[in-house]
Amino acid sequence: MTTTDQGPLYFRDRDWHPAAYTPGYKTSMTRAPFRPLVSLGSTLSEETGPAFGQAMIGELDNNLIMNFTGQPAIGERIILHGRVLDENGRGVPGVLVEIWQANAGGRYRHKKDGYLAPLDPNFGGCGRTLTDASGGYEFLTVRPGAYPWPNRVNDWRPMHIHLSVFGSGFGQRLITQNYFEGDPLIARCPIVQTIGQQKAIDVLVAPLDMNRAIPMDCLAYKFDIVLRGRRQSYFENRKEGL
């Protein structure tokens, strides 16, 4: 336990995150609360959260190319890597990062996905890892394909990987998606555009990282993730014994 594991959470900037009600993304219209959120500072219920141990992570858990059948998946081989940081710029060690994605043709291994692109018999589509001492994580996977979805008649999701991240507090819980540098579908996607500010969209786009690519093996993309920070609690009006 370190001092950064405790203390009140910084308030979320909800103008930076996507709004709940975003009509361009049609499903949000009946799933967005209409009443205002009830806002107050974090409590122990948000400042504490689950912890996960290395013992639970299998050797191939962060290798989506091999973790389904042990035979390699088909597609553009990439490393997706980065650091999990807090808003104070500190690496967050030992936290669980989970990802899921479509295969190289844009098909998900999910009973609700009926897209005509075929499943890859050697690709499952999920991975997980714990961040290292400096907050770093990495996955080996194939770059997912774009795929169509029933929103407007001809909407296509950009290539993306879903990421789910834990911090040290339940109130830091975050799910997001990363996109890939140069993809012309990013600017056309209603889910990307649920985010109102271009600066906020830009931080979801992972740049190509040739320094981390492995010659004759795979390319690499870098994607850093920032979680809510914590205040130092020296001046908090807490009673003794808390």
Place this chain on the structure above:
Amino acid sequence: MMQRLDYLKETPSQTAGPYVHIGLVPNALGIPGIYPEDLGRAPVTDAAKGQRISITGRVIDGAGMVLRDALFETWQADAAGIYPVNDPRGPADPGVTGWARVAADFDTGIWRIDTVKPGRVPYPDGRLMAPHIAVWLVARGVNLGLQTRIYFDDEADANAACPVLGRIEHRERVATLLARHQGNGQYQIDFRLQGEGETVFFDM
């Protein structure tokens, strides 16, 4: 030119989408063989102390449709009101992990949690909050995870004194957070995302 605040900005959220189960509960979805089991199947072990309870419910959208693709996580204290990780007041009941990952049934949309009733936890000023389970809910169409809490309708005195429930200005909305006791430790509560009886969601 003035100095710049050098804080980073939190990574913007995006929806978990309809295929969230691939990443978070692949075994329940029918993709076995990658992980030995799905994480967060129960927040307690058989050894946990306290009153056994089970809670069932549904997640309902603004058109009255039951979501079958919703997924949420819960975080709770043990029966004595201690959190299992990083609680500055000391160690919790080792039978309580406190965390669960709950997916709605793919066909019916009904979800279920088997746990122990949590004890009271102090608010930052030292007053006790009423027994509650923190909830973080994601789904297709939800752009940023929704924070809510499950309280219990048979804790009337504690609920009346809870500083968080006390912050809800429209008092009739407090009832949307109360799981209703059906007898024998069985509780029922629905999360209504929008409209009539809309669940209280927090920004905290």
